[in-house]
Amino acid sequence: MVLETEKKQKKYKVIGTRPIRPDGLDKVTGRARFGADIDLPGMLHGAILRSPHAHAHIVRIDTSKAAALPGVKAVVTNADFPHVPAEELSLGEGAVNLVHLRQNVLAEDKVLYHGHAVAAVAATSAHIATEALRLIDVTYELLEPVLDVRDAMKQGSPILHADLRTRDMGKDGDIPSNIASHLHFELGDADHAFGEADVVIEREFTTRMVHQGYIEPHNATVSWDEDDHLTIWMSTQGAFNVRDQMARLLRLPVHNVRVVPMEIGGGFGGKISVYLPPVGAILSHKTGRPVKLVMNRTEVLEATGPTSGSYIKLKMGATKDGRLIAARGELAYEAGAFPGSPVGAGCMTMLGPYDIANATIDGYDVVVNKPRVAAYRAPGAPISAFACESVVDELAEQLGIDPLQFRLQNASKEGTRQLRGTTFPPIGNVAMIKAALASDHYNAPLEGPNRGRGVANGFWFNAGMQSSLNASVNGDGTVSLIEGNTDIGGTRASIAMQLAETLGIPMEAVRPTVVDTDSVGYNAVTGGSRITFASGWAAYECGMDIRRLMCARAAAIWDLGEDDVEYVDGVIRARKDAAKKFTFAELAGRINSTGAPIIGNASVSPQTVGGAFALHIADVEVDPETGKVQVLRYTAFQDPGTAIHPAYVEGQMQGGASQGIGWALNEEYYYNADGTLANASFLDYRMPTTLDLPMIDAVMVETPNPGHPYGVRGVGEVPIVPPLATIANAVYRATGVRFRDLPISPRRVLKETQGLE
């Protein structure tokens, strides 16, 4: 459902419609080629040996027996990589130190988590490669693991990296620590403001690591040619990021690395950092043959993703008339085995939905013996929103104010200063909360015992970054659009629609193709909710380029000046002579007989991303005897700016909500005391099934982004921000217990409501 603040349908012909996506046919027939579907002549299959221990020195690796197994062509370890400098490399969503990246891909002298890659094999079949792994003999010297963020921060805790010092306000500490960095944010004077607050609430929250849970496991097929040119076929959110990571890790010129992005079976931020391609590269280099690596689900859960577990202490204060005036927060996020948790984003987004003048927030990035975290949909924000929206809910309750009304009267709006110092441009927060207040769902009675309704808000920055594309006009008036962004959820459609809108032609006249890194200009990751925003903007610029070229061509045909020709609704016409006009297709048919082919080009790096808000309402029922929570009804409100393809915006909202519901209720990394991960399967890592979710109503409350030609805001990430607190607040109203430790699994509900340990 679209609630419009502008009459978009009158304004646009293509934008706001729901055409069938260009890649849809291949995906419903099984023809679409995903990363694991690659098969090359002479191809070998790789497999990776992983650590059974959470923390240990590697004393010795004996690969001789594995290498002797018939069919095995190569065995490699970290020693086979070239040395790299300890430089930071940006991944678009987050950054990584090259040395850490190399140590994560194959452990060097220590294994730092259960599942850490130790050695790899290439063989003539995947089964033989797996058999060979059992013949690799690794001698470990076990170390005590540290698994919880608070334990890892304590003096005397086992240290993961002897050379890691705490970076604090730009300076490094002088003793080894698991705290990689300390961030500090201040707005106004929180200490003073708390003194003026009538109600102050301080609470502690904990969450566990959770995984992105994409259905397609990581994969990569690498061919290292005799002349040191590498080709990599894989599923990735960032083909150019992979190219750059590989060039840096392998010390090759960038143009020696070509990445062919295959269709990708989900990513949610987890398919940006490389895991398999460097291993495939050295295996291919050693064997002279292409090598394919595909993870199984256990490897995916043990060694890729997840996002941080966390500890948060948050204090908030309000006046008795219901004004939020002060916040003090301490956020500690698990980075996994190497620094790089999204704690900064957690700090900076936490108070985004509110106009709150005084806040002090401290963030800690902490290494623990668990897999190195990766971006996960609005990285860092769901965790801090869980804390903030729980405390806000409690404040509203203590003040006797309706929870949505309380959010409305404190809502951030255009001009509100954020914790990171900037002020908001026009945003849709207020309009969205008002829509929720007026909604059928919020006003429907919720009857019956053990039921409760919860609400929560959420904010995400969105990202811009770089996009490049080009488009050729064909003789029949169709347009071939070349782009470089992996299409995870319908961006071929949303980019093509913006080009079609700009050109005034039907969406079906634009055929988009995603190409490899040698075939189009640089494109940053498919992440940060940026593709429909930034690549859509590039499509607009590309369309404007084509319009100029088309006008110039018509002017030449008519022997007019370029200024005498205009482009209106897909028609190129002389300004002063109504008889002189071409439709787009007519002029397209004359391009090659009147001059050079017409190709539009654009590369952009837009900054004016807007910012996105989401507000969710959930009705739940709790079985008091078993502790099980069932979601009865769920509505997601969001400001998408302008919804280019509303069906795929709804899809993002529904998908984000369902991941958040899983996070709230059952998903968690469950570790044994020795640091081994106990639930590395889809059986025991409990993502929601069809029976765990109701229909999810998606309501788009459009406040177009003035910083985009078509008003687009990113939509993909923010819908995962509110659900954790939405569910927790609903469960509170059903049970009378505030859950501040996720997930709210049946076991935990029984513990909190009945004292069953």
Place this chain on the structure above:
Amino acid sequence: MSERVQIQATINGEPVQFLAEPRQSLLEALRDELGMTGAKEGCGNGNCGACNVILDGRLVDSCIVLAAEVEGRLLTTIEGIAQGNHLHPLQQAFLEEAALQCGVCTPGFIVAAKALLDRTPHPTEDQVRHWLAGNLCRCTGYDKIVRAVLRASESTEANA
């Protein structure tokens, strides 16, 4: 390498002979020996449904069927759901309802839903949800998938 055995089966209406190792799953045989890569491996142990095929009229996870077990049997895969150039109503409904995002679980869902409509031409939402509970999707929250299956079930063709 273990010895390969010869297997004959009927796949999407065509008699097919192929060689496979006894340790290969049906999914591996389809993908690696027969080049039919529409079925996907999401979990490898029967917990996600991405590899679904119809074996003698029953929906199965092909990752936990041995290739050797399908000797003499009838298989329908995602590649056999459309009739020539004519999409099955489920495929059309998935496109029109925007019931896919990344698309990797989509073949499994369509095969599973076909097995449902073959038995229950006009299911309720509850029946659809029960039937599809063995298929995981992480992108959509299932809303549009369930709607697509219900929409396809309204098409008379789906019941042909």
Place this chain on the structure above:
Amino acid sequence: MQAIAYQSAKSIDEAVSVLRQWGERARVLSGGTDLIAQLREGRRHDVEVVLDIKSIPEARELRYSPGQGLYLGAAVPCYRIYEDAAIARAYPALADSAALIGGIQIQSRAAIGGNLCNASPAADAIPSLIALGATCEIAGPNGRRTLPVEQFCIGPGRSALEQNEFLVALRLPSPAAQSGSCFLRFIPRNEMDIAVANAAVALTLNPAKDRITAARVAIGAVAPTPLLVPEAAAALIGAPLTEATLERAAEAARAAARPITDMRGSIAQRRHLARVLTRRAIESAIQRAKES
């Protein structure tokens, strides 16, 4: 995974001879939903031969008559049970189990016999088989033998099958008039989970339908093996259908549970659930008995 050989036996004798030849290195395949996953995950390195018993007539036969009871071949997949209206009516707990094991895809292949032989403490079929009084028919080098199903599991993943024996079939007695049964399990999701705890109840009412004349109660995932709980049955037999009766039986189940804490559940949670599920299963079984 390691290389294996695949053999499909056509008769019991052929199967026994393969087992004699390969011993511990052979594993019997019926539905394969556990075995193949275990092989693929590298949890069965010792296996060299997979022996498919689905072509053995006695293992794939499903036959029911009110006089003879149920003959359930060890390789019969779950769906054949719940899709047979007469069987589902006579043995509702068994139909409950068959419809709860995995999703539809699993039920197309997974066999009740395989679920039993896997001998998981949390198996979804075993409490129902125990409550319904099933008997195992076992074949081996020394011929055939039978065993009450509650004696089949001897530890997690371990059964009473001797070297080179395999399960051919299960036999379930015909239910008496006014009988009902029910199987319930608790899982955190609504599908695709291993039970945190489960319970099965089979009972018979007197003609006036106000007293229980016979009952068997079994619980699972709360001990190294699924448990028959005679104390719970004793609390029901002969007692009036009151709240107190039901609570006494449920409490007996709770008391019989001796669970562990692991990632799927805690000791306290499992004991509690044993009570809750037993109570709910009794109520449902009574209701079904009244409607039978």
